[in-house]
Amino acid sequence: xxxxxxxxxxxxxxxxxxxxxxxxxxxxxxxRYNRARLDSYECGIEPTPxxxxxxxxxxxxxxxxxxxxxxxIEIIFLFPFAVAFDVLAWxxxxxxxxxxxxxxxxxxxxxxxxxxxxx
Amino acid sequence: xxxxMQPEFTSPVIEYSRLYPLLIVFGVAAVGVLVEAFLPRDRRxxxxxxxxxxxLGGALAGTILVAADLDVAAGDLTxxxxxxxxxxxxxxGPTVFIWxxxxxxxxxxxLLFAERRLEGGITAFAGQAAALxxxxxxRQASTRGIEHTEIFPxxxxxxxxxxxxxxxxxxxxxxxxxxxxxxxxxxxxxxxRRRRLISQEAAVKYFLLGAFSSAFFLxxxxxxxxxxxxxxxxxxDRAVTDRVGGQNLLLAGMGLMAVGLLFKVSAxxxxxxxxxxxxxxxxxxxxxMASCTKIAxxxxxxxxxxxGFGGAQWDWRPMMWIVAIITMVVGSVVALTQTxxxxxxxxxxxxxxxxxxxxFAGVFEGSSxxxxxxxxxxxxxxxxxxxxATVGAFAIVTMVRDAGGEATHLSRWAGLGxxxxxxxxxxxxxxxxxxxxPMTSGFIGKWSVFSAAWSxxxxxxxxxxxxxxxxxxxxxxxxxVLMFFSDPVGEGPTVAxxxxxxxxxxxxxxxxxxxxxVVPGPVLDLAQEAGSFVx
Amino acid sequence: MSATPFLTLSALLFTIGAVGVLVRRNAIVxxxxxxxxxxxxxxxxxTFARVHGxxxxxxxxxxxxxxxxxxxxxxxxxxxxxxxxxxxASVDDxxxxxx
Numbered sequence: 225x226x227x228x229x230x231x232x233x234x235x236x237x238x239x240x241x242x243x244x245x246x247x248x249x250x251x252x253x254x255x256r257y258n259r260a261r262l263d264s265y266e267c268g269i270e271p272t273p274x275x276x277x278x279x280x281x282x283x284x285x286x287x288x289x290x291x292x293x294x295x296x297i298e299i300i301f302l303f304p305f306a307v308a309f310d311v312l313a314w315x316x317x318x319x320x321x322x323x324x325x326x327x328x329x330x331x332x333x334x335x336x337x338x339x340x341x342x343x
Numbered sequence: 344x345x346x347x348m349q350p351e352f353t354s355p356v357i358e359y360s361r362l363y364p365l366l367i368v369f370g371v372a373a374v375g376v377l378v379e380a381f382l383p384r385d386r387r388x389x390x391x392x393x394x395x396x397x398x399l400g401g402a403l404a405g406t407i408l409v410a411a412d413l414d415v416a417a418g419d420l421t422x423x424x425x426x427x428x429x430x431x432x433x434x435x436g437p438t439v440f441i442w443x444x445x446x447x448x449x450x451x452x453x454l455l456f457a458e459r460r461l462e463g464g465i466t467a468f469a470g471q472a473a474a475l476x477x478x479x480x481x482r483q484a485s486t487r488g489i490e491h492t493e494i495f496p497x498x499x500x501x502x503x504x505x506x507x508x509x510x511x512x513x514x515x516x517x518x519x520x521x522x523x524x525x526x527x528x529x530x531x532x533x534x535x536r537r538r539r540l541i542s543q544e545a546a547v548k549y550f551l552l553g554a555f556s557s558a559f560f561l562x563x564x565x566x567x568x569x570x571x572x573x574x575x576x577x578x579x580d581r582a583v584t585d586r587v588g589g590q591n592l593l594l595a596g597m598g599l600m601a602v603g604l605l606f607k608v609s610a611x612x613x614x615x616x617x618x619x620x621x622x623x624x625x626x627x628x629x630x631x632m633a634s635c636t637k638i639a640x641x642x643x644x645x646x647x648x649x650x651g652f653g654g655a656q657w658d659w660r661p662m663m664w665i666v667a668i669i670t671m672v673v674g675s676v677v678a679l680t681q682t683x684x685x686x687x688x689x690x691x692x693x694x695x696x697x698x699x700x701x702x703f704a705g706v707f708e709g710s711s712x713x714x715x716x717x718x719x720x721x722x723x724x725x726x727x728x729x730x731x732a733t734v735g736a737f738a739i740v741t742m743v744r745d746a747g748g749e750a751t752h753l754s755r756w757a758g759l760g761x762x763x764x765x766x767x768x769x770x771x772x773x774x775x776x777x778x779x780x781p782m783t784s785g786f787i788g789k790w791s792v793f794s795a796a797w798s799x800x801x802x803x804x805x806x807x808x809x810x811x812x813x814x815x816x817x818x819x820x821x822x823x824v825l826m827f828f829s830d831p832v833g834e835g836p837t838v839a840x841x842x843x844x845x846x847x848x849x850x851x852x853x854x855x856x857x858x859x860x861v862v863p864g865p866v867l868d869l870a871q872e873a874g875s876f877v878x
Numbered sequence: 879m880s881a882t883p884f885l886t887l888s889a890l891l892f893t894i895g896a897v898g899v900l901v902r903r904n905a906i907v908x909x910x911x912x913x914x915x916x917x918x919x920x921x922x923x924x925t926f927a928r929v930h931g932x933x934x935x936x937x938x939x940x941x942x943x944x945x946x947x948x949x950x951x952x953x954x955x956x957x958x959x960x961x962x963x964x965x966x967a968s969v970d971d972x973x974x975x976x977x
Contacts, residue, residue, distance in 0.1 A: 515938050518942075526952045547905060551909065551953075551969070562922065565922040565935075568935060619975040
């Protein structure tokens with residue numbers, strides 16, 4: 225069980241930091257409420273208008289989500305490489321380069337066919 | 344805490360000189376994606392078709408070269424070839440035979456995909472799959488002549504997966520290959536230009552059931568891995584022969600893997616998707632799926648069960664006997680009641696899966712010095728005969744049309760023989776080949792499969808198979824009678840004149856079916872040359 | 879530590895997924911059940927890798943995750959397109975093809 229002590233300590237540290245910073249800002253920060261503050265948060269951009277009565281989300285969110293999933297999961301194959309890159313030496317570098325090249329073929333398709341354009 | 348010593352790394356040996364047909368197909372598929380990305384819309388069609396045909400042709404030529412210098416496997420009398428890519432892929436006689444047949448059939452299928460004249464200058468695939476059926480956007484897409492040329496790279500990826508599937512020598516590679524061949528097919532099924540609701544429904548059904556069955560396949564792999572501690576078929580064979588550990592794990596794993604594989608060959612009771620998907624998918628895709636998927640899946644089924652689970656054959660043989668009988672009966676009997684030509688051909692393909700399973704369940708592997716045909720070799724020949732006749736029959740279906748597209752209802756085929764004797768005659772010929780009438784490829788195929796099963800001691804199965812062949816012959820003959828001896832109802836369908844692409848596909852498949860029936864010797868010899876699997 | 883609890887959990891999850899595929903009516907939920915089956919398999923893979931003391935099973939889990947992601951992308955695209963056409967994701971409503 226000794227192995228878990230550092231992980232536990234790290235977890236406690238992280239939780240403590242989060243609680244501390246939120247708590248401190250609640251006490252010391254200025255309190256000014258305006259429309260932008262109270263609006264729903266969408267990664268800092270202007271919120272996309274939603275249809276009245278809780279309609280469905282536009283299908284363009286779907287494309288973004290799917291592209292994210294596929295490119296995100298590809299990275300999993302970099303993980304074994306990252307663990308053993310020093311032993312694999314140049315062989316690993318070349319293989320990973322080829323792998324990323326094939327991922328970029330898919331990326332080029334998405335980019336050229338307008339998959340990355342929002343409107 | 345110290346890290347364990349890192350073992351010395353030796354880079355894997357990849358036998359590029361044996362694997363290049365596979366790499367050509369995947370490479371051309373990737374280039375096809377780039378073509379889609381960078382070429383202007385009006386140039387894509389031609390480039391994609393040329394690229395696909397050249398790529399498949401190059402891979403076929405490569406396969407022949409690879410087949411020509413396969414070495415005799417060490418310590419084996421019948422097998423030629425080697426296990427390549429660090430045990431992931433085996434390049435042996437059956438592999439190169441299947442590759443050759445698959446590539447030849449996929450070239451013909453790509454020609455059907457590329458057919459433009461039947462729809463009035465446009466392919467039979469949806470102009471814009473994202474546009475809703477019946478909307479303004481869809482009408483605009485079709486009046487502007489937009490078409491999805493992505494179908495060609497998708498088909499190439501599917502062909503690549505199909506080549507890898509029967510060649511895979513470890514279960515993980517096999518699973519990845521299964522998905523690589525399935526995912527493009529799910530999409531292709533939903534891309535019909537006409538009757539899009541049916542096409543989309545077929546895609547959803549195929550996808551949900553396909554994902555369900557591959558989950559079973561995967562869990563089977565996990566259990567077999569738990570039993571044997573390795574993914575390689577040779578390692579599993581050792582574990583099975585030595586009877587290590589709990590047999591329950593092995594039996595459950597074998598059963599679950601069989602579910603996944605039998606789903607792909609559309610054997611009953613895992614056949615429910617077949618009629619719906621074959622009917623709903625664009626006919627060119629159906630031709631491709633019905634022939635190539637079945638070949639690839641049978642290759643994989645044989646390899647897993649003969650090489651990996653050969654030592655446990657007394658455990659799985661009874662199961663396969665039952666599946667074979669159910670499949671033949673369901674396929675032949677239910678086909679009698681069909682009123683749609685594509686659905687009828689789908690049930691016919693289920694019945695053929697049953698006949699092929701007879702050869703498989705017979706498990707006759709020959710012995711040294713034996714010169715007759717073994718189960719594996721007879722199945723390879725049957726698959727060749729079945730594949731060519733299937734592509735040809737579906738190619739004919741694309742040509743019989745009325746105002747709404749293809750006229751697939753059987754009543755619309757009445758009297759076709761009077762209107763277009765040539766086309767009806769060719770179709771009748773394919774049906775006779777399916778039925779296994781002498782002087783056609785189907786007869787030689789059935790004969791060799793049944794005789795191999797008989798030699799393997801599965802004579803009750805052969806008796807059932809012969810009876811079911813007679814039942815199946817009945818519904819093929821029914822269509823022939825309908826075409827030649829009844830009068831057309833009302834206006835009747837028209838027989839559209841296709842471009843040279845479909846023409847070539849039909850001509851080649853007719854020629855192949857005749858040659859395989861009249862002089863089957865050379866191809867039978869080739870199938871026997873294929874020998875057996877390397878271990 | 880014995881492997882049995884992990885394998886039992888894996889089998890339970892797989893069964894829940896399989897039953898879900900058979901009884902649920904919404905295509906998205908059916909598909910989520912398939913994903914649950916794949917993840918149950920992953921658990922079995924890593925457990926057996928531990929039992930046998932080799933890494934094959936862990937590598938298999940990576941491949942399964944990637945395949946599952948690709949399947950999600952393809953599958954949701956198909957389900958979305960039929961949903962937009964029919965305004966319904968129920969697998970019972972898609973019934974043009976039968977018998």
